[in-house]
Amino acid sequence: MSRGQMKLGAFLMAGGHHVAAWRHPDAHAPAGTDIDHFIGLAQLAERGKFDMIFVEDAAAIRERNPEMASQAGRSTSFEPLSLLAALAVNTTHIGLVATASTTYTEPYGLARAFATLDQLSGGRAGWNLVTSASELEAENFASSGLRPHSERYERAQEFADAALALWDGVEEGAYLPAGGDSFADRSKLHPLHHQGKHFAVEGILESPRSPQGRPIMVQAGASDVGKELAARTADVVFAASQTKAEAQAYYADVKARLGKYGRSTDDLKVMPGISPIVAATEDEAKAKQRALQELIPDAVGVALLASYLSIQDLSAYPLDGPLPDMPPTNLIQSRQQLIIDLGRRENLSIRELARHFAGARGHWQVVGTPVQIADAMEERFLDGAADGFNVMAPIFPSGLEDFVTLVVPELRRRGLFRSDYEGKTLRDNLGVAALT
Amino acid sequence: MILGYSLTPFGHHPAAWQQAGDTQNLSFGSLLRQAASAEEAGFDFILLADRLGQRPAQDLSSVAVPFEPSLLASALATRTSRIGIVVAAATRQHEPYNLARRFASLDWISKGRGGWLVVPTPEDETRDLEYVDVVSALWDSWEDDAFLYDKAAGRFFDPAKMHVLNHNGPHFSVRGPLNVNRSPQGKPVVASMPGDGGWELAAKAGELLLLQAKTPEELVDQAGIMLQALQAAGRDRQAVRLVADIVPVIGDTAGTQPTAALHLAGTPAAIADRMQELAAAASLDGFTILPPTLDMAARFVLEVVPELKRRGLLGGQGTTLRERLGLARPAHPAARRETAR
Known part of the structure; x- marks a missing residue:
């Protein structure tokens, strides 16, 4: 059976995904505060026709022990939405997926931020919804209260629903109706009146409707409640699976949950991480x-x-x-x-x-030639373990350059990856229908 | 003379969209063209006022940019190179940690051109004072030279130069440190727009003080109150820049309606005269231009700016917003302690 073509994400991280990447002679150590470095990476991934770039997030440093933290290269970074807003106006086709937590933000502000990213990019925004489990994050928001796992997910579900409703609050053509005497066509505005357990949200977003209907929703839920939220609301899931059997089990589990929400198996793309180290031999x-x-x-x-x-x-x-x-x-x-x-x-x-x-860092690592890496990816793609991959280059920019110049052509030769973008929006390129 | 440019899709006049109504005005490209034109003309900053935190209940406004302003600012920052970008953000709409990150990121992305216009929470000035203190302290989480990038020794940063905040106040508990390096300006510029209230916040924490008045008399009064409050807070006049909103109307004034801001009407030379007079009368350092329409913005750039330049009033230097405003880069508290020893 034909599986079509795989989807590829470029998971960006300042110096690289390898924990010691920043020490490598190829690595640009101050990458974390260098916007030109990131613009270069996004344009490189776009030359490779990647579906999207992706950035993770934590609203805290990642290691409590200063001595330990000072030996790793990941304590500081750009706030992801700021970073992707900057990248949006320096790229033309690649999707831009930012991680943002529902635990320490509120729906109006975050929905507005993603609507903005979507407008700036012409319909290429995605939101990786997380619920922030770390203690270090909780301590930066201690005044807003600590939240146990079950409550975080309950809040996340209400949050996601409010965000979706806000994005649907402004119809196409709401601004400057033809021949009209008013700035907005009020019949195309649908103010939200949400009164829930966690939030009260009123009003509309001051933003035209997304060129892709709504931003792409991404999740990485591994728990049961996380997988259920993904099946109901996500367009993409990023999974961390080491072995093929583990990846297949996850894939089957998530896909089996789609039916009860009236969704087809193609409507949700499963994209586990891969950490490739590639060279000619x-x-x-x-x-x-x-x-x-x-x-x-x-x-x-x-x-x-x-x-x-x-x-x-x-x-x-x-x-x-x-x-x-x-x-x-x-x-x-x-x-x-x-x-x-x-x-x-x-x-x-x-x-x-x-x-x-x-x-x-615990992800699936493949070390070898372009043919060996393409083999490994093809096997998981064809055997129901993945619809695509989130590529975690060990080191930037050289690891991504290697992947783009060595592995992508090999995948293309096999008919497994696109030669050019199918559309202008992330949703078009992923080939996922908008939720209704 | 400091010049700011308040950015809107069509202009500040509520009916401006009817003259030049086109959805293209709402696009990033159109807003970028305005920002680039202001930069080229020598303006020191653009202001994204974000309707001062008002969220639309059921209608859209033609004077609002259809973007979340701090993200629009990051995007504009990569396509401009000299002009400062001052962005309104309300203290009731962001957690202090999130806001500190957003603006520190903007300062890095813009290479030192970021500013935060504090939009206060009504009737909660003590909370806002604590809020601004927390944000400011988070911006000092790392000393300027904390990051060593010592590949051979395997030392990314010097742990002695990371400062954990451990703030526990009446309104906020924030551990820190911020997960963004100390920014190019040390800290983004803090702007404040006192009005019905907020004088204490402006006096204690503001650096770029934005005044709004309907008449010259009111402006002089406001400037007086502001400078008194500044003195009461024990701060030096040189630590702040005092800038007033004006709506320039060049030539024929028929058809304009008074809005909340001070209108200056007349020939380019007359407007320049009025700006100089007002600056002298109210001890102002400059003005934020609220163009009523984009045509008027273009005329201001073509006709008034050269007149101001002829008089030697413009010519701000520098690549960071602080440099352009002539404000000192704040030293890190640890460096200040070092100097005092």
């Missing part, structure tokens, strides 16, 4: 990976490994020894087991495991 690719792994400070790598294993601390154990035995936890068990299994199977020390997992 396999040996070169492995050497590239090694060079990056050696730049990971042991303290940073081991702390990340401990967090993936959901345990407090690994520093009491010798770095060159094996992982200690540990009881299973009820959090992200599959990833924990994966790490333990790999360590046993390949007889890896704590240091080696730390480097292995910290490098790609």
Whole structure:
């Protein structure tokens, strides 16, 4: 059966996705505050005909321990909506997806911000809805109250509904009706009167209707309630899956939930992350990976490994020894087991495991030639594990350049990826119908 | 003389859209053309006033830009290079941490041309004072030289130069630090528009003080109140810039309606005269131009600006908004402590 073509996102991050990317000679270390760096990356991804660029977000620094934080390159960055607004007017076709939390913002302001991004880009905006789980974020908004998981999701659902209603509040042609004596056609304005448990939202957005109907909705929900929200409201889900079996199970699960909302399986694109390290030969690719792994400070790598294993601390154990035995936890068990299994199977020390997992920060990593990487992507695409991929280049700009110049042509040769954009809006290019 | 340009799609006159009514006016391209023209003419800043935080209940306004202004500002920033961009944002519409990030990001994206016009919460000045303090302190989360980028040693920043705020006040509890580096201007410029209230906030925290009056007498009064409040707050006159809104009407004044702002009508030379007189009478540093129509904006640029230049009144220098306004770059508190030692 023909699967059509895959969708590609370029997940941007200042220096690169590899935890030690900023230390690499190719890396532009001050990238996090350099708008020209990001404009260059967006234009590069657009030359590669990527569907979208994507930026993640946290309303806080990411590491509490200053000593540890100071050895990693990810403490500061542009606020994502500001960044994408700047990129919108320096690109023409690529989608622009910003992460924003429903926990520490309010629906009117955020819906307005995404409507603006959509207008600035001519219909290329997307919103990755998250609910902010971290304590460091909560402490920056302590005056607005801490919120447990269930309440965060309840709030997120009400938030998403209010945002959708605000985007639908202004019909096409509401501004400057032909031959009219008034600035707005009031019959095309539908003020929202929302009184819910979490919000009261009144009024209309001062913005013409989105060229793509509504901004694209993205989610990464892994919990049951998250997957349900995605099935009801999302156009794209980003999933973090290591193994093919895990990815297939997630894919099937999310797609099976669409029917009850009257949606077809094509209406939601599943795009797991992939961390590719590519070079002309396999040996070169492995050497590239090694060079990056050696730049990971042991303290940073081991702390990340401990967090993936959901345990407090690994520093009491010798770095060159094996992982200690540990009881299973009820959090992200599959990833924990994966790490333990790999360590046993390949007889890896704590240091080696730390480097292995910290490098790609737990995402699916593929190291090899353009043909090998295209093979891996094609297999998951054809076998019902993905509709496309969110590409996490280990290092910017060189990792994205490598992908655009080496892997994209190989995917194209196989008929798996576009040679030119199908349309002007992100929704057109993704080929997803607007929710009604 | 400082010159600002208040940006609207059609002009500030409520009927301006009827003269030049076209949906193209609402586009980014059209707003960019206005901003670029103001930059080319030598204006020091554009103002995105955002109807001072009013959200539309059921109708659209022809004097509102159809964009969230802080994001429009980031977009405009990448397509201009010298003009400052001052953006209104209401303290009741953003959490302080979110607002601090947004404006620090704007300052980086614009390479030091960002300003925040504080839109206060009515009748809650103590909350606003705390709000502005928190935002200002978040902008000092990192010292200017905190980021080392030392690849060989594996040290991205110097942990001693990161400052955790740990603010616990009556209205806000914010840990910090901000996840944006200290910005090119140290801090974005803080603008304030005192009116019915807000004098204390303007006097304590404002740097660019925007006055709105209907008559010259009212303007002189307002400037007097402002300068007194500034003195009472223990701040130096040189720490602020006092700028008044004016609506220029060149030539024939028939058909214009008085709006809330002060109209100056006449020939280009007469308008320049009036600006000089007002500046002297009210101790002003400059004006924000509220063009009633885009045609009038173009005429102001073509006819009044050269007249002001001939008189040697324009010619702001610098690439950051602070430089153009002649305001000092605020030193980081840690650097100030260092100097005091």
